[in-house]
Structure formats: structure tokens, C-alpha cells
Amino acid sequence: MFYPPGDIGTTLPRIMHNTVKIPLENFLGIDLTNVIAVRLIYDGSSSDGILVSDILLSADEIIYLPPLANFSANITSTCDGVIQFTDNSSFFPESWLWDFGDGSTSTEEDPLHTYTDNGIYTVTLTVENPAGSNVLSIPAFIEVNRPDAPLVVAENICLGDTALVEATPLSGGTIFWTAADGADLGSGSSLIFPTLTSTTVFAQEWVESPLLSLGPEDNTFGGGGYFDGNDLRGIFFDVFSPFTLESVKVYADSPGERTIQVLIGEGGSVVHSLTLFLTTGEQVIDLGFSMEPGLQYYIKVTGDLVDLFRINDGSPDYPYELPGIAALTGSNVSGSEQDYYYFFFDWIIREPACVSELVEVPVTVNPLPVVSVSNDTTILEGSSITLTAAGGIAYSWEPPTGLSDPTNATPLATPLATTTYTVTVTDANGCQAIDNVTVTVSPQTAIEDQLWGQVQLYPNPASEVLVIAGLPGGQVDVEVFNLLGTWVGTYSISGTVGELAVQDLPAGSYGIRMVFGGSSYHDMFVIQR
Structure with a gap:
């Protein structure tokens, strides 16, 4: 249902890009809260058309119309894969669903999306509000041509x-x-x-993208002079795709500081500002201004000192442009915009670098081997000991002196003096760890004093049994000899006290030799009956 039938008895003014208010007293008797649609009839009396959007009625709530999907992108061809999408839909959409054509989606209003694979992509936007939804799909909208990954x-x-x-x-x-x-x-x-x-x-x-030149090909194309009348003059330019304004060339008539600014439109907000000292004469100014797409940027000198060369004889031939990238469109001299060229010559710009996708470099960090070695030990001078190491597949002992095989996990060590052996253990991944073991070499006398200093033989003389006490413990081998050096018997004792049965030996004097851990002890005893 449409309200009201007929017209409201008023003619809308011919206003472009403005708000038209319709007096609601013409709708007397109508409950606006029940209005579900509004129809405006255009009689075609003008050669132009009209666009009606954002209709608000003075009811308690917004009266929605179904949204109309529309969108744009900052660029449609990219070599780094980064695209900024902007929703341009009409009639108050409240939700958005973007399909970027590469399997990725977004519900943001103005998403920033990065394409990782080269190709041509169709982009689809679905918008919705309480009155309905609408879909816009643009085939082959985005072209991605990134460098191959390293x-x-x-x-x-x-x-x-x-x-x-x-x-x-x-x-x-x-x-x-x-x-x-x-x-x-x-x-x-x-x-x-x-x-x-x-x-x-x-x-x-x-x-890196190549450097590009923008502006007149010949800076002597027209007549002019140095301008210092005010700090209002400059050049308008449009940016169609992102780039960096690397530098410009100027001609100064006097030395001093100048401030160069880029504004959004004449008198608009400042997006870039650089103050630097200029000498007299021709010079290149490094700017490094990053520019995003937009129309009617304005570049000028701000401050008390300008005094830079400009063309003012009507010879400029605007626009100076790099198709699809940027264009210099004119000056701000009212009525003579195309007749003046102010200050900034030989623009050097560079588009964004082309960027491959990120590639992960496989780095494996292996743990070190866990090394175990035998305990520190003490041996008798002239004796040997087996060293042990474990935890790897290859071994190297240092120093090699006194070792049977320094590349063996279990070499036999016969050091002449106390030595600390260091073993380097290598595992299957080539990782290494070290440990060490100290072998202390003691003189024979020191060992004997320690082992045999408490030994006692009794009774001495003996007749049937000879008791040996104060032994070092463990297995002690005992050999008995007569005075002619002839062996007459062998015994084995475990512990610190043992007995020898000597009742079968003839009376007389005998030598006894006890052996324990590579050390030996000699003594005498007598058999008497």
C-alpha cells in the first residue's frame, strides 16, 4: 500500500546533492508508523535523472527500504595481493557478506583482504537490512599477479x-x-x-617497482618567474592507484627553510608535511610521501618564504598524467587554472613493490644427546681401567694418551698420571655433547698402606689354623710358599677375616702373598708342633 494516493501538492526544487524536506502536514490523518513503502514518481520533465536515497520519516523508527548493493576497491590489479574493499551500498545495510572469490569471506563493512595466489577473481557482496537483502557480483573484478615465492x-x-x-x-x-x-x-x-x-x-x-616520471617533459616549456607573493599557490593532482612521491625538482631564488605540504583539496586537511632547507638554484627534494587513491589532492609551499619558480604564461598543457596512476590537473588560480604551473617539476614516483607470498623455511632444532659416563675412579700405578660412555653413535676421547682406542665408547685406560678424560658424544642428528671422567693414579705404597695396613696373622706360630684379620674386604686370593719359594697352597678369603687350614703343612717357616684389586701384600708365618 502506498500513502497517500495522488500528490502532496508541492514541487520539489531543482537541487543537486542536497536534502529535500517534504512538509508532513500534507499527510494529515496518516499514521506514519504503519508506512511500509514510499513511492516517488518522476515525470521525466528534465533530461537528467534523479537519485533518491536515505528516506527518513518523522516516525519513532527508521523506515527501511531494501538495500542496494554496491562496492569498490582501491585497486583492481595488484602484484602484492593486498586490496582494500569499500562498501558503497545504499539504503542503510546492516550486515555484509563478502566473497572474495578465493575461498575467503568477510563480514566486515570495509574489509582489507590479501590474495595469496595469482589469478582473476570474481567478488560478490551481499547486504541486508530489516527490509530485505541484495547481491552484487562483479566477474573478473580483481587480478592478482604476485611474484613467484622464493x-x-x-x-x-x-x-x-x-x-x-x-x-x-x-x-x-x-x-x-x-x-x-x-x-x-x-x-x-x-x-x-x-x-x-x-x-x-x-x-x-x-x-621493487621502477621509478616513473610525472610532469612536463621540459621544464623550460614556458615563461615565468620566481613567486613569493603568498603561500596559497600550488598544483592539484589526482591519485588513481597507490604510489610513493619520491621526489620533485624546484628552483629557488633564495636560500632558507620551506615547508612542503600535501592537502586533501585546497584548504583541506594536511596528509603530508616536510620542512627542509633549500639552497639557491635548482635542486631535487626527497619527499617520500605515500599517496592513496583520491581526487583533488593539493601540493603547495606553506610559510613566510616561498620564492620558487613557476610558469605563468599560459603554456602549461594539463593534464600531465601517468594513465591509471596519477594526473596533475591544474593550479588554483581562479579562472586561469590551466595557465599556471607552480613550483614542482620532475615528479618521481614509485608504485608499491610486488610481493610474493610468505614461505615458511623449515628449520628443525634437534635436542642435544644425553651423555652418561663412568664414575671418577682411582687405580694403582701401572694398572688399567675401562672407561665407559653412552648416548650417541660416535665417541671421541681426549687426551688420547694412555687409551687403547680413543674413538671407542669403552676404551681401556692406562694413564701414567692422574688424568681427566673428556668424551665428545655425537648422535644420529650430528648433535654433540661432552662429559668427563677423572682417573686418579696412586703410587703402589699408598695403595698398600691403605689396603694392608691393618692385616694381622695369628696365632703365629700356628699349628692347625692360621687366622688372617684386617683384610680390605671382598675377594682376596692367598698363596703360600716354603722358604725355597715353592708353592704349597692357594686359598680364597671373602671378607675382612679369614682362616687357613695349615694342619697338613710340615712345621717350618712359610711366606704368604695376598692379592686384592691388583695390589699384593707379603708376610711370614711359622708352623710349630
Whole structure:
């Protein structure tokens, strides 16, 4: 149902881009809260058309019309994959669903999206409000042509070691390295990490865009002079795709500081400002101004000192442009905008670098081997001991002196003096760890005093049994000899006290030799009956 039938008895003024208010007293008797649609009839009396949007009725709530989907992007062809999408839909959409054509979606109003794969993509936007929904799909809207990802080399290191990661650019660019948290790690085809513990490193190739020239080809194309009348003059320019304004050339008639500014329109907000000292004469000014797409940017000199050369004889031939990138469109001299060219010659610009996708460099950080070795020990001078090590597949003992095989896990050690042996153990991953064992070499006398100093033989003389006390413990081998050196018997004693049955031996004097742990002890006893 439409309210009211007929017209409201008024003619709308011919106003462009403005708000038209319709007096609601013409709708007397109508409950606006029940209005569900509004129809405006255009009689075609003008050669132009009309656009009606954002209709509000003075009811308690907004009267919705179904939304009309529309959108744009800051660029439609990219070599870094980054696109800023903007919703331009009409009639108050309250929800958005973007389909970027690469399997990714977003519900943001104005999403920033990064394409990782090259190709041509159809983008679809669905908008919705309480009155309905609408869909706009633009085929082949985005073209992505990123450089090939660099070739990377896997790295296999041991915990705590320095890592060398490498990548090969495939498009003649520069490799940039990034950590997992996005931190910049540097650039170059290789990167050295001291004591690497993290296994996530990314490589990306950046191919710098060439420098481009914008402006008159010949700076002497017209007549002019140095201008210092005010700080209002400048040049309008349009930006169609992102770039960096690297530098401009100026001609100064006097030295001094100048402030160069870029504004959004004449008198608008300042987006870039740079103050620097200029000498007299021709010079190039490095600016480094990053520019985003937009119309009617304005570049000028602000401050007390201008005094720069400009063309004022009507010879400029605007627009000076790089198709699809930027255009210089004129000055701000009212009525003579195309007749003046102010101050800034030889614009040098550079489009954004082309950027490959991030490639993870496989870095494996292996643990160190767990090494075990035999305990420190003491041996008698001239004796040997077996050393042991475990935890790897290869071993190297230092020093090799006195070792049967310094590359064996269990070499026999016969040191001439006290020695600390260090073993380097290598595992299957090539990782190494070290440990050591000390072998203390004691003189014979010191060992004997320690082992045999408490030995006693009784009764002596003996007749049936000879008791040996104060032994060092463990297995002691006992040999008995007569005075002619002839062996007459062997005994074995365990513990610190033992007995020898000597009742079968003839009376007389005998020698006794006890052996324990490579050490021996000699004594005498007598058999008497």
C-alpha cells in the first residue's frame, strides 16, 4: 500500500546533492508508523535523472527500504595481493557478506583482504537490512599477479647452535625475513640466527617497482618567474592507484627553510608535511610521501618564504598524467587554472613493490644427546681401567694418551698420571655433547698402606689354623710358599677375616702373598708342633 494516493501538492526544487524536506502536514490523518513503502514518481520533465536515497520519516523508527548493493576497491590489479574493499551500498545495510572469490569471506563493512595466489577473481557482496537483502557480483573484478615465492632451503641444527637459513629469489627481487610474530628479521638471500630456538621463520620476495616520471617533459616549456607573493599557490593532482612521491625538482631564488605540504583539496586537511632547507638554484627534494587513491589532492609551499619558480604564461598543457596512476590537473588560480604551473617539476614516483607470498623455511632444532659416563675412579700405578660412555653413535676421547682406542665408547685406560678424560658424544642428528671422567693414579705404597695396613696373622706360630684379620674386604686370593719359594697352597678369603687350614703343612717357616684389586701384600708365618 502506498500513502497517500495522488500528490502532496508541492514541487520539489531543482537541487543537486542536497536534502529535500517534504512538509508532513500534507499527510494529515496518516499514521506514519504503519508506512511500509514510499513511492516517488518522476515525470521525466528534465533530461537528467534523479537519485533518491536515505528516506527518513518523522516516525519513532527508521523506515527501511531494501538495500542496494554496491562496492569498490582501491585497486583492481595488484602484484602484492593486498586490496582494500569499500562498501558503497545504499539504503542503510546492516550486515555484509563478502566473497572474495578465493575461498575467503568477510563480514566486515570495509574489509582489507590479501590474495595469496595469482589469478582473476570474481567478488560478490551481499547486504541486508530489516527490509530485505541484495547481491552484487562483479566477474573478473580483481587480478592478482604476485611474484613467484622464493625457493627455500631447509635447515637442520642442534639446540643452541647458530642457524643459517637461505632463500633464492625467483623474480630478481630482494628476500625479506619475518618471524612468526611478524617481526622484521632483516633482508638478504641468507640470514644467520645466533642460538636459534624457534622453528618458525618466513621468507618473502619483494620486487621493487621502477621509478616513473610525472610532469612536463621540459621544464623550460614556458615563461615565468620566481613567486613569493603568498603561500596559497600550488598544483592539484589526482591519485588513481597507490604510489610513493619520491621526489620533485624546484628552483629557488633564495636560500632558507620551506615547508612542503600535501592537502586533501585546497584548504583541506594536511596528509603530508616536510620542512627542509633549500639552497639557491635548482635542486631535487626527497619527499617520500605515500599517496592513496583520491581526487583533488593539493601540493603547495606553506610559510613566510616561498620564492620558487613557476610558469605563468599560459603554456602549461594539463593534464600531465601517468594513465591509471596519477594526473596533475591544474593550479588554483581562479579562472586561469590551466595557465599556471607552480613550483614542482620532475615528479618521481614509485608504485608499491610486488610481493610474493610468505614461505615458511623449515628449520628443525634437534635436542642435544644425553651423555652418561663412568664414575671418577682411582687405580694403582701401572694398572688399567675401562672407561665407559653412552648416548650417541660416535665417541671421541681426549687426551688420547694412555687409551687403547680413543674413538671407542669403552676404551681401556692406562694413564701414567692422574688424568681427566673428556668424551665428545655425537648422535644420529650430528648433535654433540661432552662429559668427563677423572682417573686418579696412586703410587703402589699408598695403595698398600691403605689396603694392608691393618692385616694381622695369628696365632703365629700356628699349628692347625692360621687366622688372617684386617683384610680390605671382598675377594682376596692367598698363596703360600716354603722358604725355597715353592708353592704349597692357594686359598680364597671373602671378607675382612679369614682362616687357613695349615694342619697338613710340615712345621717350618712359610711366606704368604695376598692379592686384592691388583695390589699384593707379603708376610711370614711359622708352623710349630
